[in-house]
Amino acid sequence: LKTPLKQASTSQLVLTERQPDCQPLTTPPKPKETPPADPWTPTSNLKMLISAASPEIRSRDQRRQLSDSSSEVLQTKHCLQEHLLGDEYEKSQPSRKEKSLGLLCHKFLARYPDYPSPSQKSYICLDEVTEELHVERRRIYDIVNVLESLHMVSRLARNRYVWHGRHNLPQTLQALRKVGEENKYIQQIQMIKRREYEHEFDPDSERNEEMASSFGSSEQSEMSFVELPGVEFRAASVNGRKYKSLRVMSQKFVMLFLVSTPQIVSLEVAAKILIGEDQLEDLDKSKFKTKIRRLYDIANVLSSLKLIKKVHVTEERGRKPAFKWTGPEVLPNTQDIKLEATSTTCSPPISESITSKEQCSKALFPSKGKQNFTRHSSLIKLVKSIENDRRKIQSAPTSPAKISASTYLFIIFLLETSFSLFLSQMTAEEMQMKCALSSPEAVPKPEPSQQPALSQPLGVCPASHSCVSPVILPHPQSGVSYAIYLHPSQAHTVTTYSPGFMLQPLPCANVTGIKNNNSKILNIITTEEGDTQRGPDEPTKSLAAEERPEMKSETSSQRCLKRSQALPESNLIKRRKSDEESLDTSLTFFPSGYLIPLTHCTHGNKAECSTKEKAGVCSLQHTAYSSPITGVIPMPASELKTVNIPAFHITPLNIMLSPNSIAAAPILSNSCLYSSSTSSAPNPSSSALNFMLQHIGLIPAGVQVPANPVLQHMPVSSQSENINHSSGSTIVQEGKVIEFTFYSPISESNFLFSFQFLQPKEPQEPQAVTENFFRTPGGPNTEPALSANSDGTQRTSQGTLYIPQRKLEVSED
DNA sequence: TCCTCCCGCCAAGCA
C-alpha cells in the first residue's frame, strides 16, 4: 500500500502551484477516506479540470485514482498493516504540515472564486465544507473568522455564510488602515520596540510593570469589529467574546501592517499590542503564548490569502519571527487628502466622507464623555513612561544616567505642559488686553468662513491626529507667531480658560496645497471668542454659530485650510509680508501641543513692542516667545537647513515640518536665545518651568531653576543634503537626522538626542534604524561637546553615557 | 531547545 508520502514538500507543492490570479485548484483529499461520490459542484468540477492541467497534480491524482480503484483490497491490507505495524500506520497519517491551517485554508479558498459574480452569490455551508475537506468544524471556524474580518465572507445564519471573495478587500484594508492610524498603532509599536531596547541594557528594569501601566490604563483599549457599510456583521456571539474574537484580532493584526513602515510586524510586537489592548494587568507569559498561538492561526490564513508572508527579523537580540505585508498597497485615503488640500469653504463631501468612515469604524474610541480636560491616552502612556524615567534619575542622580526614549518623550511632555501652563497663567484680562492692543489690521475681523471652530462641541472628532486643532498665537512684538496644534479637547480648554484669547486654526501638516503660501498662512489671524457665553448679537458669536453645524463634520485640518485660503489678502499679510519674504519654503506644523514660532527670529518690531509693552502685553508675549520651557525659540533658516525631523518619529505626535518650520523644533539658536531672554519683564514661564520640573521630579521642591533657556542648538552637519528643499515636503526621507539638546537641571548636563531613520531602497534589503542618546556635561548654556556622525554609529565623547543602537535586518524564509 | 500550531476541551450563546 502506498499512501501519499509524508513529504515535507507536500504543502509547499500545493502552495506554490496555486497562483493568485488563477482559478483556485482543488487539493487532494485525504487518501484514507475517499468519499464514494464527491458532491462536485460545476465550479469544483471546473477547478478540478484546471488543476489537472498541472502535471504535478495530475500525477498525484493518478496515484490517488490508482489507490481508489483498489480501495477495498487496499483498505483491508491497510487494516492489517495497521494491526501489524503501528508505527508504520502512524507514518501513513498525514503529517502535521498536511493538516496545517494554512493548507486547509488553501483548500477552502479553492472552493470559491476570488471575485464571484455579484449576481450569483456563493453560500458556504459549514457542514458541507467540513465534510468535503475532512476537517473538524473548529478549524473551519478559524478560517471563516479571519475571512470575515476581511469581509471576504459574512455570516448569514447558523452554519451558513456568504462568500464575497476579494471584492470588499480594498475597501476593508482602507478602513483598517484608517482605524489603525487613528489607534496610533505606529506609536505603540515604537514604544514597545523602545522598551525592548531599554530592556536590553537594563534587564532588571520594571519592564513588565511599565508595559502594563502603559497599556493597561488605556481608555481606547476596547475596539470592536470594523465593519464596512453594506456588509452586515452577524457574529454568533457578538457580546461576550467580541473583543477577544479572532476576527477583531485579525483586523488589528492587519492594521499593524498597514500602518507600519516597513510593513513588517513581528509576532512579539503584535502580541504585545493585542495584549495591551485587552487591558491585561501584567504581561502574563501564558497569555502571551496564547496570543502568539492565535496570531499564528491568523497569520496562516492571511498567508494563504497571500496578504502576508513569513520573514525573520534579525536583531541584536536574535532572530524573531515576523510577517511582511505582501497584499495590495493601501495608500492613505487619497480622497481625504484631496479634500483637505483643495477645500475652501463649506464642503459637504467632507462630512459625508467622515460620516461614512465613522460608520465603518465602530466605537474605536468609545466616547465616554471624558475628553474634556483629559490628556489623550497616548500621552498618559508617555507620562507613565516619564515617571519611570524620573524614578531612575532620582535613584541614581550622580551615576551615569541612561537616557531613554522616555526622556525624549518627557521633553514632548514638557513642551505640551508648558503651553497649557502658559495659557492657564494668562488671565482673561491679559488676553483680552492682548486682543485689544493688537492693532486692528493685525487682527482682522473674522469672516464667516474664517471663524475658527474652537467653540465646536467636543466629541465631534475622534481622538486622532487628524483632529488636532492648530491655532496661532500671534506675537507682534517679536514678529513671530506661534502655531499650536491642539487636540480639540485642549482647544476647548483653552477657550474655556481664556475667553478673549485669540486662536486661529492653521492648515495642518503637510498640506500640499499650501506650498509657498506661508506668508499668507502665517498672518491670517482672526479673533475668536471661545467663550460661548457671549451674546448672540456679537458678530463673531453669530458667525461662529452659523458655522458650527458645518464644523461638526469637519476635521480641524480641513477647517483650518479653509481659513488659510479664505483670507489671502489680509492687511496683516501686507504689513508683515516683508518679514516673511525670506521664507520661501512651504509650511507644515507640528500637530502637537507645541508652541511653535512660525517665522525665523526677527528683531525689528520694537516699535510695535514698545506700544504694547505699555500695557504689559509685550512682556507677556515675550514670555511666550522666550519661554525656556517651550524650547521653541526660532532661529534663522540658515541654521535650520541642516536639521530635519523624520516623520518616522517615536512621539505620539507626528512631527512633520518643512525646513522653514523646523525652527519650531526644540532647538535653540543662541542668538535668538539671548535676544529673547534679556527681557527685564517678569517671566511667568519661569514659575511654570519650576512647577513642572518639580512636579515631574527633575528638581526637588523648593529649588528654583532660572528661566534660562534649557535647550540649545547643536547644528547637525550630516545628512543635510537629503533634505528636499525644492519640494518643501515634510516627509522625511531616509537618512535624516534630528538632534537637539536638552539641559537637565538635576544632573546639570545637556542631553543630546539624535535620531536617524534609515530605510532601504529595496524592501528586501536589510533595514536599519539607529537611535542614539547622549548625555553631555556642561551647564545650561553649554554646547554639547559632541560631534554628530552621519551614520550615527560612531559617536563618542566625554560624557557620552549611553549609545544604544539597534539594527534591524529583515530576511525572508 | 525553541518554534509552530494542531487538537480538542469546554463554555457561551443561539435556535
Place this chain on the structure above:
DNA sequence: TGCTTGGCGGGAGGA
C-alpha cells in the same frame, strides 16, 4: 436542550 461557535492552552511535530 441540543447544537453552534469559538476561546483557550496542552503538548506534539518539526526545525
